[in-house]
Amino acid sequence: MNSLLRVSPRLIARPAIQRAAYTTEAPVKKAGAVRGGFVGFLLGVTVAGSVGYYYLLEEYNNASGSLLSSVEELQSSTEKVREYARKIEAVDKDVAKLKELAATTKEMNELKAEFRKLYDTLNMEHLELKTHVWGLARGEPTLIQQAKQLKQQIQQLEASLQSIESELLTSAVQIPNDTHPDVPTGPESNARVIKTVGELRQDGKDHVELLNKLGWIDLEQAAIVSGSSFYYLEGYGAFLEMALVQYAMDKAASRGFLGVITPDIVRTPIAYGCGFQPRAGESSQIYHVHANENDELCLAGTAEIPLAGKFAAKVLDESELPKRLVGFGRAYRAEAGGRGTETKGLYRVHQFSKVELFAVSTAMQSDAVLEEFRQIQEEMFSELGLSFRVLDMPTEELGASAYRKYDIEAWMPGRKTWGEISSTSNCTDYQARRLSIRYRPTYHAGKNTLFCHTINGTAIAVPRVIIAILETFQKPDGSVEIPNVLRKWLPGQPSVISP
Numbered sequence: 467m468n469s470l471l472r473v474s475p476r477l478i479a480r481p482a483i484q485r486a487a488y489t490t491e492a493p494v495k496k497a498g499a500v501r502g503g504f505v506g507f508l509l510g511v512t513v514a515g516s517v518g519y520y521y522l523l524e525e526y527n528n529a530s531g532s533l534l535s536s537v538e539e540l541q542s543s544t545e546k547v548r549e550y551a552r553k554i555e556a557v558d559k560d561v562a563k564l565k566e567l568a569a570t571t572k573e574m575n576e577l578k579a580e581f582r583k584l585y586d587t588l589n590m591e592h593l594e595l596k597t598h599v600w601g602l603a604r605g606e607p608t609l610i611q612q613a614k615q616l617k618q619q620i621q622q623l624e625a626s627l628q629s630i631e632s633e634l635l636t637s638a639v640q641i642p643n644d645t646h647p648d649v650p651t652g653p654e655s656n657a658r659v660i661k662t663v664g665e666l667r668q669d670g671k672d673h674v675e676l677l678n679k680l681g682w683i684d685l686e687q688a689a690i691v692s693g694s695s696f697y698y699l700e701g702y703g704a705f706l707e708m709a710l711v712q713y714a715m716d717k718a719a720s721r722g723f724l725g726v727i728t729p730d731i732v733r734t735p736i737a738y739g740c741g742f743q744p745r746a747g748e749s750s751q752i753y754h755v756h757a758n759e760n761d762e763l764c765l766a767g768t769a770e771i772p773l774a775g776k777f778a779a780k781v782l783d784e785s786e787l788p789k790r791l792v793g794f795g796r797a798y799r800a801e802a803g804g805r806g807t808e809t810k811g812l813y814r815v816h817q818f819s820k821v822e823l824f825a826v827s828t829a830m831q832s833d834a835v836l837e838e839f840r841q842i843q844e845e846m847f848s849e850l851g852l853s854f855r856v857l858d859m860p861t862e863e864l865g866a867s868a869y870r871k872y873d874i875e876a877w878m879p880g881r882k883t884w885g886e887i888s889s890t891s892n893c894t895d896y897q898a899r900r901l902s903i904r905y906r907p908t909y910h911a912g913k914n915t916l917f918c919h920t921i922n923g924t925a926i927a928v929p930r931v932i933i934a935i936l937e938t939f940q941k942p943d944g945s946v947e948i949p950n951v952l953r954k955w956l957p958g959q960p961s962v963i964s965p
Contacts, residue, residue: 573623639743643896646870650860657857657873663844664853664877670940672880673933674811677703679944679965685811695809695816702956702963706935706948707819707928709955711794714821714926717846718792723823728772728795731755734762736775739900741867741893742767753798765798769822770922777826778901781915784908788827788835792925795820812929813885821925826903829894832919836892839923840872843888846925850949852934853877855884867893876934887930890923 650656677683682703688696699707719725737743737752744750755763766772773793782789797820808814823842825835840856847854857873864871868891875884895917897903904915939947945964953959 639738639900640866642864642866643741643869643894645861645864646892648858649864649870650858652860653862654860656860657863658860660856660858660872662853662855663848664851666853666877667879667938668882670879670937671944672811673878673936676880676936676940676944676946677811680946680963681965682706683811693816695814697812697815702960703932705956706932706952709952710926710928710931711819711821712955713952714846715792715794717842718790718821718823718925721790721842723790723792726769726773726776726791726793728766728769728793728822730766730772730796730798731763732766732772732775734764736778736901737764737766737771739778740771740774740897741865741900742771743866751799753800766795767799768797768922768924769793769795769820770824773822773824773922774897774901774903774920777903777918780903782826782903782905782918784828784905787905787918788825788831790835791824793822793824795822797927812933813881815929819928823890823921823923823925825921826898826918827921828905828916829919832892832894832921835921836870836872836890836923839890839921843874843890843923843925847874847876847887849951850931850935852887852931852938854887859889864891867891867896869894869896876930876938878934878937880937880940881933885930885933887927887934888924891921893920893922895919 650658674683680702682699682701684698684700688698715725734752734754742752744752751767753765755761755765757763772795773791776791777789796817798817800816812818823839825839827835844854844856854874854876857875859868859871859873863873871889871891873886874888876887878885897920898917903918903920905918906915907913935949936946939949941947941962943964945962947962948956948960950961953961
């Protein structure tokens with residue numbers, strides 16, 4: 467692969483391979499200007515050698531401007547090249563597999579053509595082949611032997627082709643989505659803060675101490691029953707969870723979202739189609755379910771998965787789009803993280819309740835829907851009285867499916883740090899291609915159907931919002947003030963709950 471093309475694997479190499487694997491579109495070449503300016507200069511030097519010094523000087527002056535801009539462009543891309551060199555090596559291997567696949571397919575097709583030619587020859591010379599091919603054994607043994615050999619070669623090539631296609635598919639599904647040009651590059655520390663809302667409280671107890679004092683949680687018995695990182699919520703703790711769910715569902719329904727209670731068990735290929743397959747070298751976060759040997763089932767890590775699956779293999783009308791849904795389900799995460807404050811109490815658990823926003827749209831609608839989701843999230847957290855900030859997440863935090871992702875972090879005084887409570891992502895056509903979600907354009911432009919875009923966003927991830935509420939609204943005596951928008955969903959509609 468030309469080194470001039472390695473500006474950013476998410477912007478160049480990745481969509482090129484993705485399109486090669488799933489579409490017939492040509493890869494995008496973003497370094498054409500660089501190559502053109504430099505090659506033009508070299509050609510000028512070559513010609514100048516034969517026509518004289520002054521022509522060389524003129525050609526050099528003409529090429530210097532484009533060459534200088536090309537050099538500056540390459541210098542500005544140096545950090546991206548270093549950052550993604552290792553990932554591009556993996557993409558190079560995928561390109562090699564594509565070439566191997568093409569060569570094998572060509573060889574097999576040539577052998578099949580030769581086989582058909584021999585078969586036609588036998589048909590012309592021996593009419594009895596119409597009833598019994600092997601009757602030629604006495605007539606043309608040489609042709610029969612050639613046909614047998616060709617058939618064996620074709621079978622071997624077909625087996626090889628199937629193996630290559632399987633390897634290529636395995637590699638292709640690991641290729642992440644393209645990236646929005648405004649997304650910051652690099653690790654989580656490079657996230658761009660879009661806004662901060664509220665004042666940051668600096669005092670107070672952590673949520674575990676508060677929950678125990680209020681009698682809302684039982685971690686010890688949950689560990690006996692299910693293991694670490696599970697919990698019982700009880701008393702007003704249980705009602706607070708239901709209040710948050712009711713509040714989020716009601717908020718989305720008031721905006722025209724269709725309410726859905728999702729299945730928690732899904733087919734594993736649906737989860738993988740949404741981009742939740744583990745990457746190479748990473749541990750899986752999926753709980754697999756095996757009632758028998760043939761089962762390919764797993765517990766959903768988010769309601770996003772069954773909500774996307776609700777549209778799998780469907781063809782919608784453009785006039786129906788965007789379709790907006792709000793789903794409630796349980797989220798199951800097998801990998802709960804390492805030791806320390808990240809896993810203390812409710813912050814990182816194996817199972818939790820979650821309300822999810824989801825939409826299917828056209829390509830022209832998806833950016834606007836993403837901003838709509840973010841606006842709904844900001845409105846909810848403002849009504850809950852939380853202090854939070856909105857982040858435009860960088861490339862290394864986008865996951866496989868996201869084209870652009872906003873995270874919302876709440877200030878948690880007891881933890882004395884920010885904690886993620888929500889996110890929203892535009893996945894463009896990444897999930898739709900894998901799940902075959904299409905729509906019929908109202909006005910056809912050469913294609914009968916097009917791939918939809920999918921957008922998802924967390925309305926309420928219950929445990930972390932409980933943490934933020936408890937630590938934000940705690941009082942010195944251990945009592946907690948309840949946000950006004952939640953009171954009508956609690957028994958007795960209390961404004962303050964005391965130990």
